[in-house]
Amino acid sequence: LRIGRVIARPFVGxxxxxxxxxxxxxxYAVPPPEPTLLDRLTARGSRVIAVGKIGDIFAHRGIxxxxxxxxxxxxxxxxxxxxxxAGDGDLVFANFVDFDTEFGHRRDVAGYAAxxxxxxxxxxxxxxxxxxGDLLILTADHGNDPTxxxxxxxxxxxxxxxxxxxxxxxxxxxxxxxxDIGETVAEHLGLAPGRYGSSFYAAIGGxx
Numbered sequence: 625l626r627i628g629r630v631i632a633r634p635f636v637g638x639x640x641x642x643x644x645x646x647x648x649x650x651x652y653a654v655p656p657p658e659p660t661l662l663d664r665l666t667a668r669g670s671r672v673i674a675v676g677k678i679g680d681i682f683a684h685r686g687i688x689x690x691x692x693x694x695x696x697x698x699x700x701x702x703x704x705x706x707x708x709x710a711g712d713g714d715l716v717f718a719n720f721v722d723f724d725t726e727f728g729h730r731r732d733v734a735g736y737a738a739x740x741x742x743x744x745x746x747x748x749x750x751x752x753x754x755x756x757g758d759l760l761i762l763t764a765d766h767g768n769d770p771t772x773x774x775x776x777x778x779x780x781x782x783x784x785x786x787x788x789x790x791x792x793x794x795x796x797x798x799x800x801x802x803x804d805i806g807e808t809v810a811e812h813l814g815l816a817p818g819r820y821g822s823s824f825y826a827a828i829g830g831x832x
Contacts, residue, residue, distance in 0.1 A: 629653040629681075645725070647694035651680035661806045662686025664815055665715055673706040675699060675718035696722040696739060700746050707753045713813055728768025729775050736770045751787070759788040759812045763805060792829035799824070 630652040637643040656663075662672045663686035671688040676699055679690040691702040703718040710716050720743065727736035754760055764782040772778045784796060784805060799805075803821025810816075811823040 627654065647692075649677065649721075649725075651677055653681055653683045655683040655685055658819075660686055661810055661815070661818065662715070662717070664810070664818070665713075665813065668815075669713075670813065671710065671714040673710060673714065673716045675703045675706055675716065676721055678717045678719050681719075696720045696743060697746070700743070700749075704749055704753065707750065712757070715809065715813065723764075724768050728770055728777075731770045731772070731775065733770045754787070754789055756789045759786060759791065759809070761786045761805060761809070765802070786828055790829070794827045794829060796824040796827050 632650045632652070633645055634648045635643060635645045659667070660682060662682055665672050666686045666688055672686055673689045673691065674682075674687045675691045676693075679687045684690075689706075691706055693699045693702045699718065699720055699722075703716060706716040706718070723736065723739060726732070727739055750760060762783070762785040767778040767780040767782060769778040769780065781798070784799065786808075787793070801821050803818075804824060805821075807818060807821040807823040808825045808828075810818060811825040817823070
């Protein structure tokens with residue numbers, strides 16, 4: 625039996641009318657089989673600030689600090705605080721789980737759209753915190769189309785959007801692995817190339 629992760633989802637309520645999940649979710653993940661980007665960063669003395677369930681996903685390996693909150697907007701507040709606290713060479717890694725849990729799995733199209741709009745309205749707060757040499761990447765780890773049948777994840781290519789002061793941007797093409805994002809972050813933060821993926825840092829103006 626090959627198990628990668630067990631997810632505990634506490635709830636309150638005793639009937640279908642009162643059932644409601646709480647934000648006390650906990651993911652029990654199998655530790656990564658070899659050092660990840662997070663391990664490599666903390667090993668050299670950089671900090672990795674995990675916002676949301678990131679710490680659980682990586683079995684709390686390579687994590688310097690965990691910040692949690694209930695809901696996307698509270699999570700955004702924590703992410704902004706982490707950006708304020710981060711120094712050169714540090715990584716802020718945030719996961720906004722409401723898109724998946726509250727709207728994607730529940731096929732709530734209107735709720736998903738409203739959540740995206742609320743998130744978009746707050747992006748200028750993050751952009752304003754970016755300093756020269758910083759890189760911000762927005763992406764997803766899978767699809768969860770709220771217009772699709774069923775309640776499971778859906779299969780589509782996810783967006784990869786990056787920005788930062790001094791980066792001219794560019795087309796990164798169709799990538800073949802999530803590891804490319806990790807390698808891009810590694811190059812940006814001055815780490816040697818890892819075993820998996822290829823960096824697209826040069827394509828977005830990283831060497832300009």
